[in-house]
Amino acid sequence: MALPGRLRALILAVALPLLFLSASEAGTVGINYGRVANDLPNPAAVVQLMKQQGIAQVKLYDTEQTVLRALANTGIKVVVALPNEQLLAAASRPSYALAWVRRNVAAYYPATQIQGIAVGNEVFASAKNLTAQLVPAMTNVHAALARLSLDKPVKVSSPIALTALAGSYPPSAGVFREDLAQAVMKPMLDFLAQTGSYLMVNAYPFFAYSGNADVISLDYALFRPNAGVLDSGSGLKYYSLLDAQLDAVFTAVSKLGNYNAVRVVVSETGWPSKGDAKETGAAAANAAAYNGNLVRRVLSGNAGTPRRPDADMDVYLFALFNENQKPGPTSERNYGVFYPNQQKVYDVEFVLGGNSAGGGGSSGKDNGGLGWQDNGGVNAGNAPAGAGGGVKATSTGEAWCVANAMAGEERLQKALDYACGPGGADCKAIQPGAACFEPNTMVAHASYAFNDYYQRKGRTIGTCDFAGAAYVVNQAPKMGKCELPSTV
Numbered sequence: 001m002a003l004p005g006r007l008r009a010l011i012l013a014v015a016l017p018l019l020f021l022s023a024s025e026a027g028t029v030g031i032n033y034g035r036v037a038n039d040l041p042n043p044a045a046v047v048q049l050m051k052q053q054g055i056a057q058v059k060l061y062d063t064e065q066t067v068l069r070a071l072a073n074t075g076i077k078v079v080v081a082l083p084n085e086q087l088l089a090a091a092s093r094p095s096y097a098l099a100w101v102r103r104n105v106a107a108y109y110p111a112t113q114i115q116g117i118a119v120g121n122e123v124f125a126s127a128k129n130l131t132a133q134l135v136p137a138m139t140n141v142h143a144a145l146a147r148l149s150l151d152k153p154v155k156v157s158s159p160i161a162l163t164a165l166a167g168s169y170p171p172s173a174g175v176f177r178e179d180l181a182q183a184v185m186k187p188m189l190d191f192l193a194q195t196g197s198y199l200m201v202n203a204y205p206f207f208a209y210s211g212n213a214d215v216i217s218l219d220y221a222l223f224r225p226n227a228g229v230l231d232s233g234s235g236l237k238y239y240s241l242l243d244a245q246l247d248a249v250f251t252a253v254s255k256l257g258n259y260n261a262v263r264v265v266v267s268e269t270g271w272p273s274k275g276d277a278k279e280t281g282a283a284a285a286n287a288a289a290y291n292g293n294l295v296r297r298v299l300s301g302n303a304g305t306p307r308r309p310d311a312d313m314d315v316y317l318f319a320l321f322n323e324n325q326k327p328g329p330t331s332e333r334n335y336g337v338f339y340p341n342q343q344k345v346y347d348v349e350f351v352l353g354g355n356s357a358g359g360g361g362s363s364g365k366d367n368g369g370l371g372w373q374d375n376g377g378v379n380a381g382n383a384p385a386g387a388g389g390g391v392k393a394t395s396t397g398e399a400w401c402v403a404n405a406m407a408g409e410e411r412l413q414k415a416l417d418y419a420c421g422p423g424g425a426d427c428k429a430i431q432p433g434a435a436c437f438e439p440n441t442m443v444a445h446a447s448y449a450f451n452d453y454y455q456r457k458g459r460t461i462g463t464c465d466f467a468g469a470a471y472v473v474n475q476a477p478k479m480g481k482c483e484l485p486s487t488v
Contacts, residue, residue, distance in 0.1 A: 026301035026468055027313040029294075029350055030057030030077070031337070032268055035064070037323040039340040043070035046320070049342050050076060054351040059267065059316045061121065063104035072111040079116035079267075079316075080104060082141065084127040087120050090140055091133035097140035098147060106148050114154055117141055118267065122161040122202060124180060131180070134158055135187045142195055157192065159200040159267040162245060165252055171307065172233030174248030175255060186256045193262050198314075200267035201249055205241040205290070206281060206331075213280040216241065222271075222286060223293035225399065225459065236306040242269065242294070247307040263311070269294070270318035272331035273345045282331045288346035291317055291337065295348060301404075301468025309471075398486040401454035401464035402477050403446035412446045415466040419449040426452050429482075436482035444479045446470075451477075451484045 033046065040046070047070045050058060059079040060067060071078055082090060082100060089096045105114050119138045123130055138156050145151040162168060164185070166177040176185045192199055209221040219226040221241045228237045229244065238244045246264065253259050271290035275282025294315065297303050303313035322336035322345065337348055403412055420427040429436040430445045438444075450470045457463040464472045477484055 027298040027303045027315065028057055029298050030059060030079075030314070030316040031055050031320045031350075032059045032061075032316050032318045033067070033320045034061055034318075034323050034326075035067075036326045037321065037340065038325060040321055040323075041340065041342060043067045045342070047071055047074060047076070049338070050074075050320075054349075056350075057314075057316070058320075059116075059118070068104075068108045068112050068114075071113075072108065075113065077113045077115045079118055080114055081118040081121060082137070084120045084123060084130060087123070087127070087130045087133045087137045090119070091136035094140045094143060097137070098144040101141060101144035101148060101150070105145070105154060106150060109150065109154070116155045116157065117145075118200060119156060119158045121159050122163075123158065124177075124184075125161045125163045131184055134184060135191060138188070138191055142191075151195070155197040156195065157197050157200045157265070157267075158188070159202050161202050162204075162249070165248060168245065168248035170231040170233050171236070171238065171244045171247035172231050172251055174251035176252045181252075181256060185252075189253060189256060189259045189262060193259055198263040198265045199249075199253070200265050201246065202268035203242060203245045203249075203266055204269060204271075205245065206271045208241060208245070210275075210280045210282070218281060218286070221281070222289040223297060224289065231306075234307070238306060242266075243305040246313075247305045250305070250307050264313070266313060266315040268316060268318040270335045272334045273322075273336075274334040275331035276329050279329060279331050282334070284346045288348060291348045295350060296462055296465070299351070300462075300465035301407075302465060302471045304471075398476070399454075399459055399472050400477055400484050400486060401447075401451045401470050402473055402484075403443045403450055404469055404471055405443050407469040409442050411467065411469045412442050415469040416442075416446045416449050419446075419453045419466070423453045424456060425449045426456075436479065438482070439480045444482070447477060447479060448482065448484060455485060455487055 031050070041049070043064075043066045046067075051074060055076070057077045057079075058071070059081075061081050062083060063080045068078070068080070082104075086096075086100070090100060101117075105117065108114060119141055120127065120130070120134055123134050138158060142151060142156045145154050145156070164176055164180055165174055167173045167175050175181070189199070191197070205221045209216045209218065217226050218224075220229065220239065223240050223242075226239055228239045230237050231244075236247075238247075246266070249264065253262070271287040272279070272282040273284040273287040295317075298313055298315050301312065303315075304311045317337065319335045319337070321338050321340055322334050324333055324340075326332040334345075336345055338344055403415075407415075419425040427445075427449050428434060430448050431437060436444075436448050446469070450464065450466060454464045454470075454472075464470050476486070
């Protein structure tokens with residue numbers, strides 16, 4: 001129960017240190033480091049850039065030795081890749097898989113903190129003739145890791161594209177293609193469950209938006225306030241296109257069995273800063289909004305989807321650099337957060353609070369070290385219009401901020417301390433005898449305080465994070481007889 005004396009003490013104890021969000025209580029954000037270019041910095045300079053920017057995880061597309069050596073003794077966690085071209089050999093010859101693991105993983109571990117192996121990449125889309133070889137290759141690579149006692153720290157997976165789905169709209173209709181469901185996806189999910197690994201998904205809301213801009217809201221694609229989209233099949237309402245895409249995957253997975261223990265890692269996602277005339281939405285401002293809002297959401301512990309609201313999400317942004325030799329439309333060469341000269345294409349931070357070096361800094365208010373900022377962590381003075389900093393809610397739809405019971409009482413207390421103290425929320429209604437004192441629980445009182453703070457801040461993005469202790473809902477929450485206002 002939330003005792004009235006404790007609440008008064010919390011309001012008075014604003015000088016106490018507030019709780020930082022630990023890495024174990026939220027998802028993580030990494031970066032994809034592709035090298036399809038002839039003008040990139042050398043690997044040592046790239047690793048230094050990642051360290052300066054606070055990038056703690058990187059996903060590679062090969063096992064280039066100069067890169068793996070440069071990453072040694074940095075603490076940066078690494079996912080390496082066995083390319084599609086080597087799938088057949090790895091699937092048909094266990095000895096090949098063992099030699100590959102010895103040469104490309106064991107030779108560098110643990111100095112280089114390799115934590116995963118991506119076996120192939122979007123095999124169903126780019127190497128269809130190898131589809132049947134995928135799970136056998138994964139199995140042999142894992143067996144090689146086990147033989148070398150590396151199967152616990154190093155997990156095996158394979159990134160799939162959303163084209164593996166036969167249907168994805170609405171999310172409740174998500175289903176894998178008939179040629180993949182039983183033949184490949186179910187064996188893969190069994191393998192992931194048995195080995196304690198995760199399903200890697202490459203998801204790009206940009207493609208869906210660009211091809212359907214007449215019916216998909218840009219705000220919906222960029223994690224900005226919007227009216228939402230109702231899934232009539234599930235009754236769930238979606239306010240993010242990425243959420244809808246991921247829940248389509250979750251639905252498809254559920255139709256193959258109970259794989260709730262298999263986490264999903266977003267192995268690629270991003271937004272291009274430039275594109276051809278027909279590539280609607282490709283712009284630096286939109287890229288800054290998408291990546292910036294996604295990073296803040298993941299790191300604040302609010303990355304769950306309507307179908308899996310409590311799930312933390314690990315995400316790898318695509319990509320570290322613009323790559324000038326990638327084929328295809330202009331957008332393909334403009335997904336980078338950085339230019340090859342190591343200057344930012346747009347401002348995005350990889351840590352809460354914008355503390356990474358060389359990133360332009362954040363102009364958000366200091367919230368006592370709790371790890372969130374009133375302007376959502378974007379330097380509103382430097383970011384392009386619509387980049388996410390200080391973005392206001394639209395007039396369509398309603399939104400409330402409520403406490404996340406999963407955060408635990410300690411984190412809720414400290415966030416409540418801030419909201420009712422220096423945060424400026426009006427907490428008189430949750431005092432003994434007042435209209436919203438009942439129900440007398442920490443979650444109810446914190447929800448009232450968080451919501452009052454959120455509404456007073458104009459529902460600005462980032463003001464309902466409280467380091468993962470709160471999240472936004474779009475249906476009026478029930479707190480006994482107390483009604484939380486959607487305005488102040």
